[in-house]
Amino acid sequence: LESDRQQPIEFGAESLQGTVTANGTTRLSGGFWLDQGSLRIRGEQSTVYRENGAVVRVVLDGTPATVEQDLDSGGRMHAEALNIDYRIGSEQLELNRDVVIIQPEGELRGQRLRYDIGSGEVEGGGSGSGGVRMRIEPKPAAGES
């Protein structure tokens, strides 16, 4: 949601390396979590990037790591993969290996996908990447002929 970025951000994990400074990176491991408004990120370990005190990017791994958020266009988005790179400012998600993106239009699966939560822009697959699949539920509005 657009409004998520005005919400306070909280995150944590069992252990912490590096300093929590206004600028710079912090590595966390052992059950990483991050919440901001309707945004919920979960993973095993992650690297959080901060600029002027604001968290601008999170790179996390998990089996799988997940990102969920309500969408301005209605409904909720759930994305998971073994590795996710989330640029919170631009709502850009980069997901690698065993990627699943579930949102109202359907379910997207693949090995390498980039996804813009706001616009729904998606880009992925490519040679040697094992392809990409999508399931689209039949719309009652469309009316089966």
Place this chain on the structure above:
Amino acid sequence: CGFQLRQELALPAGLDAIRVETGDPYGPLQRRLEQALQRAGASTAAGSPAVLRVLNARIEQKPLSIGIGGRVQEYLLQYTAEIELLDGAGRAILPRQSLELEREYRFDTADALGSPGEEEVLREDLERAMGEAILRRVDAVLRG
């Protein structure tokens, strides 16, 4: 010379209740077959598991010989049917086989009067003969 009077037929276990299916439940063929099976000791109730089935029984009239005047001199009446006898478990006691009986009759244009009548008499003879032919086959395979 080895001939002896035919013995009463002991119907094998699976065939003590046989339903007859001829496609014409009140026709002479159905009655003749049911009558013979009852006499051989079988019940012919409609729901019986075993079935004696007469399929696509058809009587067809064809010209047998055509004279020099291009007109029929003899008609052929041909009765074709297929029969099969299945026991209660659906096994074919009498494998599906076809039967064909024929009768010829003259057609003389001078006395065309009686020709339709003769055809009807022959149809009755054929119905009787088909009943006997089917029973002979059933009897032969059961005694075999």
Place this chain on the structure above:
Amino acid sequence: QPLSADDPTWRLCGGNPGFGWMAPLRPLDDADQAIQLEAGAVSGSIKGVSRWEGGVTASQPGRRIAAEQLDYTHGSGDYRATGDVRYQDAQLALQAQSAAGNLGRRQSELDAVDYRLIAARGNGSAERIRLEGELAVLFGLEYSTCNPDDRAWALHARQLELDRAQGFGVARDATLRVGQVPVLWVPWISFPIDERRRTGLLFPSLGYADETGIDVRVPWYLNLAPNMDATLTPRILGRRGVMLGAEYRYLTERHGGIIEGNWLPDDDLSGRDRGSLRLRHTGVLSSFWRVDADLNHVSDDRYFEDFGDSLTARATSLLESRAGLYGRGPGWQASVLTRDFQITDPLVPDSAEPYRQLPRARFALDRSLGSLWRYGFDAEAVHFDHDEAGAPSFYQRGAAQRYDLQPWIELDFERAAGYVRPRLAYRYTGYQLSDDFLRGIEECPIIDCAFGPPRLWPNRSPSRALPISSFDAALNFERSTRLFGESMLQTLQPRLYYLHVPFENQDDLPLFDTQPLTFGWDQLFRSNAFSGADRQTDANQVTLALSSRWFEQDSGRERLGLAIGQIRYLDPPRVGLERTLPPRRSESAYVAMADVAITRSLSLGIGQQWDPEIDRTTVSGARLQWRGERGALGNLGYRYRRAELEQVDASFALPLGEAWRWIGRWNYSLRDEGTLEAFAGIEWQSCCVAVRVLGRHYVRNRESDKNNALYVELELKGLASFGRNTGQFLERAILGYSR
């Protein structure tokens, strides 16, 4: 029209052509109805339009579309695909350059298409195809049932609608090309794409015969409703003019019928109008009663000679029309029907036309009494009428009613070892003659009586009443034996049939529908020698008969049957049709029969009658039939009836390899020293074409004029047959032949 892909007609095609990439589809009733998109890569927005590339497949239950690249609009479900587009559903498979449509609504339009029908036998190419549920519309197309790489024929059309729900195709602005030669252009045609539809015969048929010259038919098939169709067939006859044929067929759940008519105004050869009409209807009224009508009328007695198609039609001398109600129930049968006859043989005078029966009512009861006795009665009431044009003989004119009642009782004692069946019946037959029957000489108009004393009928209600008693008995012997090297069960049955009917003078009974029955095996055991009720034989006779049969032990199939029988007249029968006494006989002709199934494919049937009183064979018939595989067939027959006919008949249908088949018949009358019928034909067929050429020489009319005819038939398998339909003709001409 064998349409389904696995019909034997296509056995020369080497399987139904498809595409290499075809694969099983998701089941239609799959619980998961979602659209599944799969590709190498995706881009664009899954809220707007996403682009899928690198071997895209979009699959739904029962359908699949594959392409190099596909754009999908998530909101509406529209799609656009390009690059080696492949579409497949249960009935159709396509390859196209590009496609667009809506996956949700199962609509698509594809361009530059190669298509294959899957369930049926049809394939070809089209500039564009529009798929919408069960309807496929092709534009700028080519259609054929031949294999793609071997185009013996093809139909090129501006537009073709394949309605897979109804099962037929409608093409517009269609040109038929045989090889590369355009053979025919048709503005509008419809043809079947599955076997539900009848013939889609849309194309003209071509024939030639000496009498009519060229014979071209151009049928139009109108599919009026799922259960109604009609065919209009204008027919151009070289020497006669233009005849219009029409056939209308209808079918409901319990009734069905055909109305068929032909009309040739002002036939050039005979200078009068010619035509025929036929109504055929059958219907089930209840579990006991049904209605059946077969009404026929032709314009003149040479109609069949000139226009009859089938062998049977041409040879008909007596055309019967019959309509009635038929009933059958437990132990009873009944019928009420009207019958009329028309003579279709110029040598038969109108007076020989059988009496009309308006109506004839019959009722027969046959009940059992305990396990031994059976009783019942046969009753018939008929109103006879004859149109004034020609009474059977000017001695016997006018209408009359006849009542025939025959109650009977029978002891039916039957065991495996044999049976005894005494039977007693009492037959009463009475008449009510109309006033047209001449009572006395004074009533006789001069012209009728000028030639001599007419037949007078003083008794207005003559009648006859006789007891008929018979005794039928047989013993069944059997033994196991061997025949043709196999173990067989042989039966032997001596049978005796005694018949007693006292003599009664029946000269005062008119003759309405009675003639002597053809003497043969069944006549040995009948209680009357005449058909109809106007004459009842007097009898004091014994029939002795002996029959023996050999059955295969395992299958019960009969391999050999022999029978011989004769009637011994203790008192010579005296009832005849004419008033004169029939010649005194003490014994009937011997009747002997033999039927041998020599092998599985070779069978021989012989029937012989030999009259000891004149020491001559009176009837003789023999037929040898051979059946091979793939419809191979051979018949050799001989028929002899003393002073009536003697002919030989040889016919064969021999396949030569997979594609060729020879058919032929030669029917020669020894008595008239002339060929009655001779034809020879060759049939060549490939995967989707069959060509038949048949030359026929036959007796055309009463004056024994011979006629030569040539039938040429080009069958475009699955589309139509083009030329005289020889199949129907052959089925009558060669005994046992079926295509």
